[in-house]
Amino acid sequence: MIYPFILSGGAGTRLWPASRKAFPKPFMPLVDGQTLFDKTIERIKQLPSAGPLTVITNESLRFLTADALRGSVAKQPRLLLEPTGKNTAAAIALAALDLQIRAGSDALMLILPADHLIAEVGAFSEAVQVAENVANQDWLVTFGITPQSPETGFGYIERDAQPLALEEGVAYRVRKFVEKPDRETAQAYIDSGRYSWNGGMFCFKVSTILAEFERHAPELLAACQVAVEHANQIHVAGMDMVEFKADDFERMADISIDYAIMERSERVAVVAADMGWSDIGSWTAFADASPSNAEGNVFDGEVIAINTNNCLVRSPHRLVATVGVENLIVVDTPDALLIAHKDHAQDVRDVVAELKARGHESHLLHQTVHRPWGTYTVLEEGERFKMKRIEVKPGATLSLQMHHHRSEHWIVVNGMARVTNGDKVFLLNTNESTFIPAGHMHRLENPGVINLVMIEVQSGDYLGEDDIVRAQDNYGRS
Amino acid sequence: MIYPFILSGGAGTRLWPASRKAFPKPFMPLVDGQTLFDKTIERIKQLPSAGPLTVITNESLRFLTADALRGSVAKQPRLLLEPTGKNTAAAIALAALDLQIRAGSDALMLILPADHLIAEVGAFSEAVQVAENVANQDWLVTFGITPQSPETGFGYIERDAQPLALEEGVAYRVRKFVEKPDRETAQAYIDSGRYSWNGGMFCFKVSTILAEFERHAPELLAACQVAVEHANQIHVAGMDMVEFKADDFERMADISIDYAIMERSERVAVVAADMGWSDIGSWTAFADASPSNAEGNVFDGEVIAINTNNCLVRSPHRLVATVGVENLIVVDTPDALLIAHKDHAQDVRDVVAELKARGHESHLLHQTVHRPWGTYTVLEEGERFKMKRIEVKPGATLSLQMHHHRSEHWIVVNGMARVTNGDKVFLLNTNESTFIPAGHMHRLENPGVINLVMIEVQSGDYLGEDDIVRAQDNYGRS
Structure with missing residues (x-):
């Protein structure tokens, strides 16, 4: 059995105005009506060995998360509620300590972000099965995504040329993690055949990850142990919820699992897979992952398009007419409208920063x-x-x-x-x-x-x- | 004294979605909050010789028009209400016949469209004073606008090289009217110094225009005489309203005053003036006539603009964020949104045609x-x-x-x-x-x-x- 954990964290500011702090990216409906959170749960359900689900999220999102979980999972889900977001290292340490109490040190954990898209669910399931075997041999397993293009916005994982000598499963020792290379370097990585994109998914035993925390981030682990001891366990809306104390979170380092553990540990292996992965990190990525018409347009809503090419128009409530435009992103919501060129999709986060600076609520709340x-x-x-x-x-x-x-x-x-x-x-x-x-x-x-x-x-x-x-x-x- | 008539007709389909059939272009607020109809009335008020105002419009717009007139004119305004739009020839014949009954055949008429912008009101007033004198000598006076650029979408008026020998005022006999020339021809017109844009404004005596109707469009005149005889005069909301019968309108030709009379008559003179005229015929013309910021943007509403140049954003009710775009027209209304490239501003009417074809109400009504x-x-x-x-x-x-x-x-x-x-x-x-x-x-x-x-x-x-x-x-x- 493997215990799935969903990390449901960031606000997805580059997907404003559909994604907001109070209604973030995992809960934003895609063109097919499903959310990334829904799809993550469906993916977990396909796993033959999946045990009870835990979601780690901000306490302000508990009811939104509970609504999304209701009826979608057979076994009673568990929510770990953070008073403030403290990045992935703290979230994973808390998850491991919480699971250790419930299921012991040999329990296997599968860590999945709530906001990634995986088109090939079969390939994902197979990779998880391999990862279970490797993790049972005391490795920290990362999932390496076969790169499709020399993206400069992703992290890359370099592996050994030869696979590890394992009793079961094929995996490679990780040589190093690289953050956001330039385009030339990224192309060289792809050509070498030894690099994968870092998909932010992990599999390991409770004992393995806690030992590595003890070795590489003992202070953070200690802070998380205190937080787990002080946590308040409640049962609301048919779910177990664990409320951590804000005071206990103040002392925790805000650091990613990659930086705190993965880049330092000697026991990191990568299971590489080609699973149709996208982080839906921007509206351009959203458009690329959605079905388009003959003119390359992705339309979600009523659109009158005249001489319009390669545009994304998302407008569930109002008619939109486009005339003589191309490569545009148009996202309409009841209180805010975004119009961006696809080449500038990354700069949408600057809008959110400007809204914060102006004290405007549109970055925070939907209607x-x-x-x-x-x-x-x-x-x-x-x-x-x-x-x-x-x-x-x-x-x-x-x-x-x-x-x-x-x-x-x-x-x-x-x-x-x-x-x-x-x-x-x-x-x-x-x-x-x-x-x-x-x-x-x-x-x-x-x-x-x-x-x-x-x-x-x-x-x-x-x-x-x-x-x-x-x-x-x-x-x-x- | 001169009797001003405002022709308040077309729907302004190229200004959709702000202009609609039930709330057309003359009533659309500009960036300064005033409407083109308001500005037309203000222009008339500046005329020292202006008599009581008459508005010729569709009967469905009577209350909208009455609201716009209320309190804005000292003398009691009169509304001529057409059951269907029959173009400018019929409207002017009806206006002349209606005025003949009230003020006799020597009364002077000034015909003004409701939906044009004139920046230089002083120049306009001076031109009207010249036109009065010329019209009193039995000429049909058109106002020629000094062309600013070789526009291909306007009509042009060619005049004689030498002015008419008049007792008072300077005007030229019109040689011919030309519709929408190509750019090269338009440039040649401008270079010749003998061409003006046709601004659709006229001044004449009742007797002069009726005599020319008798000569060049006797059937239309007869139909208009019947309509005036059958018309229903009512007094509502402090205004005299003349309701024409739909049956009487069926027989009238749908023809412009230019085509029916001006291009055929021997008695047409032009008074040329440089009055900062714009027909606000498209969103590009709207933007050109509005104050812009350092990046060439015209913003009406709350806009967060990142790397945005030469755009028009009109959004009175919602926040709009623009990222990495240029030369765009963005017009937001409660039920419909337009995004068009400025080079395609003329094609906005195709959106309205498509809405009609789909049976959509958005071309018709505002909320x-x-x-x-x-x-x-x-x-x-x-x-x-x-x-x-x-x-x-x-x-x-x-x-x-x-x-x-x-x-x-x-x-x-x-x-x-x-x-x-x-x-x-x-x-x-x-x-x-x-x-x-x-x-x-x-x-x-x-x-x-x-x-x-x-x-x-x-x-x-x-x-x-x-x-x-x-x-x-x-x-x-x-």
Whole structure:
């Protein structure tokens, strides 16, 4: 058996505005409707030896992650929740220590990023089977991706010319890791036949990786041991969640597993495979990984294209017309629009930096915000009013709350609501509405078995999210 | 005295998506917030001899036009309402016949398009004063625009080398009109010094233009005489409106004044002037007429521009980020987005043609729809709900109506409403709401002196605009 771990970390700033900090790249739908997170889970399900799944992510993404996991994995998934992102070395040390407690030191770990695309799932499965055998012989196994082109944005792995003498499986000792070579060097690497792209996937025994941490990063390991000891284990939404303490994270080094361990260890092997891998690292990579039409265009949404070639247009909600353009990236979202030349796809992160500098929320939030009880979407804001579409999951309950400065008007458009309005509790059916004056304690529940969909219209002089007094909350927010 | 007439006709399809059939080019705000219609009215106000204004437009645009006129002209404006657009010859014949009844055959007419920009209002005023004198000597006066570049999309006017021998004013007999020459010919025209652009502006006496219609287009004139005899004169919203009958329009030829009269008449003179004219005929012309930044960009809205040059970005409601692009036109509206290369700005009309072919409403309507009582904007439509922002003018009253399939929830966010709901009539104050069940007769009024702003949430199985039974209407729609 092998224990899969999904590292669900970064914000994917080069995929703004579809990917944001609060709704990052793994959860962004691709042209086929699936997300990279969905695809990662499907890939794991294909593995014959896969044991229970663990996801390591930021605590702010717990409900989004739980929603994505729900119903998709047979065995109960486990979430390791980081108060702040501390790079891959800390995440993997925490994962190994957590698994050691549950399954012992001989347990095998498979580390997978949440946001990579692998077209050839069969080749991936075969590589994992080889890696299991090699890892059982106390090697740290990295997966080497057969390079398709002299990319300058990736890390490369150089291996020995001859394979390791192993009891089972074919792998090579890693000679060195190289970060982002220039194009000429990259081409020389490809020509040599001894280099792979570093795909950021790993397989090893708990004992092997912990021994290497002990040798090469003892302080980080010690900090992670403290964090695991202090961690708070809870069971929410049918999942085990491990909450680490922010204080314990402050002491941890922000360092990658490559830099902390892989580049220093003598026990690193590479299993090379050609698996149709893409890191979907930019909109150009996204376009390359999506089906295109005869003019080389990738269209997701309603597009009227006149004299348009080699463009990516992603617009799920609105009509887009393109006239006489080529090599453009157009990404439309309810609150922000990106238009970039494909040659400048890497510079999209500069937009996110500029948004941060301007204090703009568009790098952070989408209009749809995930909450433990469901979602809300701000449909429109204007002078003295704000409108939300609120979707409450069956059985879920919002906090008992009060606003000083706004009245709220609730209209049920689907399902049934149980409403607390001052001292009254009543049911509100589809097409019915109620009115919560400012200063009234109120609560919304979905007592039914289908999603409750409501339109909330707020009106008043001040409509900030911070005008809220929570008297009671099922999710520990009061 | 001179009677100004504004021809407010075409849809401006090359300015889609900001200009649409139901909200055409004259009413589209420019970067300075004013519309071309506003600017045309301001231009007329500068004329010392200007008499009462008449606007000739489509009957579907009467309330939009009335709103634009309200408060902007001292004297009572008059609207000639065409059931269908029949080009400039019919519009001018109708205008002349209508004025003949009111002011006699010696009255002077000034014909101005609603959708041109004139930067030098002083030069325009001077040209009009010259034209008045020439027109009083029984000439049909056209205004010739001093050409700035060898444009191939405009009409050109060739004049005699020597001016006419007139009692007063300097003008030239027109030798011929030329439509859209090639670039070489256009350059030769400019070099000759005897050609002007045809700006589509005219000045003549009622008797002169009617005599020329009698000579060159007697059938069209006869049809227009019948239409004027059958026309329905009403007084609405403080304005005289003349409604022509659709039947009478069927017989009229769809022909321009240039083709029907100007190119055939012996009595055409040109007053040439350099007045900073632009027809704002495309987004490129729009950009050229707008202030730009150091990189040649025209930005209207919040834009994050990285490595962006010579672009027009118009996005009043959403953030736009541009990365590594140049010579692009980006026009964002709530329901449609245009991205075009400046060299292909003329082809934007092909988008409108394609929308028509697809039966798409985006060529027709904006999300904000003008009604006699005010406006409504569809904010969001979804399964089983539709939301509108409704703005009702002071004193205005919507029809008494009923819907079979939807309930309506009304929330007042500004002002005060008088609501009829079944057999009850009551006042609804800011931040209050009411609920109109399906099948209930209801009516909305604004009894106050400030605009009433309401959010309406419709919910039900069917939400089409045609589910309406009108029992009584102040605007003749029941």
